[in-house]
Amino acid sequence: MKLRGTVWKFGADVDTDAIIPARYLNTSDPAELAKHCMEDADPEFVTRMRPGDIILADKNFGCGSSREHAPIAIKAAGVACVIAPSFARIFYRNAFNMGLPIFESSDAYAGIEQGDEVEVDAGTGVIRNLTRAAEFRAEPIPPFMQQLIADGGLMAHIAKRGS
């Protein structure tokens, strides 16, 4: 699977309150949450981004709360994937459970700018900056997580195990 889109670049330690502020958590409706995606990091993001765009952030993306509303909001807004040097632990886990593709890459952040056109090969983990003709590599996904994705997420994985 190849994901291709325009990059929105954010800084380090983007927290879950910035991704989806708690004032909107009186619902878990994905469409409602999507309206406020990244609102406290960039209030214009939701109105200006297009489906298929890519979020690129510096280290520790998704720190803070365990709210699954964060990957839900990002996915429902139409973001194709998130690339960062590292992700906060609970966000990382939630993203896999939700089926939001995320890629850990130590060097992509420095080599990609806001507005660049980027293509990610989810199979090989190769990230290509089409605007600047540069290439980066994402960390391989641990085998167990690959199995979760192959099964269609955590709940499908459990159903498959028959427990």
Next chain:
Amino acid sequence: MTITEKILAAHAGADRVEPGQIINVWVDVALGNDITAPIAIREFRKAGAERVFDRERVVLVPDHFAPNKDIASAEQCKVLREFAKEQDLAHYFETGEMGVEHALLPEQGLVVPGDVVIGADSHTCTYGGLGAFSTGVGSTDLAAAMITGEAWFKVPESMKFVFRGEPGPWVDGKDLILYTIGRIGVDGALYRAMEFTGPAIDRLGMDDRLTMCNMAIEAGGKSGIIAPDDVTRGYVDGRALREPVYYTSDPDARYAAVLEFDCAEIRPQVAFPHLPSNTRPIDEVGEVVIDQVVIGSCTNGRITDLRRAARVLEGNRVARYVRCLVIPATQEIYRQALREGLFEVFLDAGCAVSTPTCGPCLGGHMGILARGERAVATTNRNFVGRMGHPESEVYLANPAVAAASAVLGRIASPEEVVS
């Protein structure tokens, strides 16, 4: 093995586990609240599940937007209530019994030393203060555990933090953990278990231990833990609903890093906006005028915290145009504070005392900040917009500093108020 590895091994049915290994463990408690449980319940139904794995071990606490702050929140709390009725859950806490979940579960003996606990709330790591392995997960992980009674984990590496020396009079567990986060950063313990140890930890009471482990997540930690001892036994005796198991780390246990801190050098800490790691000693805060003070939350809403705040507020008045909100974290703490006369102190000082709720900590309700306003809070996060308007600011501190700040209308040391 470390205490964390021992607990995980015991719950995986293994003799030993290694960091990095992916294991399946059975969980002693699976917890959800009014924000996260509605999604978990939806997933539970989507999976075609009919009964939870154990009606005694699935715990639901509507505490974030409860007492219901608006119609949408009321609907979310109703989802929990209906599910609790349908599944005949033993531990569902209605407003009136409800407390802030991470203060409530230890108090009610629902979590005991040696447990594995998952909760769809990032501050589930609090129970490490009892010597349990506990960690926050998302709603889907909670749904899976509600059905199967199990969860998968990558065994974390452990980091050891050794606290030596005697802390100063106004330095408490909050300062030790804020100082630690300030030193290592908000991802300084990413994916790792933080083990707090040393003579200064041995002397800490349970409330301070819970405060420290509560904020492990603010350093990116998977969990925080303190090996159980006589303090733990004293707390657990008479509360525990199940038999505790007391684990400790082996002398040859392996750590990814060992850090040593001298508590004598740690002053009361204030975390400036907008990260918990942005800490300064109280002596270096400068002139920061404030609009609101919040004393409460799963971090600092326990009786010890209220006593410390009362000691500073006694005989003083909250500064003009400053709101000081005191929120005991559970009904039992509320009653205890009332009995001890702390409410008199708070009311005389001009504080508003609230029924238990997470409320303002996450910008939910009961104390939202307007544009440009500043709050000193005993809570755990000071992210952009955390307590209200995206242009408001939250400064994190211990209860005594928060109380002193309420009196002087600027961030202040208790030493300036209490002679």
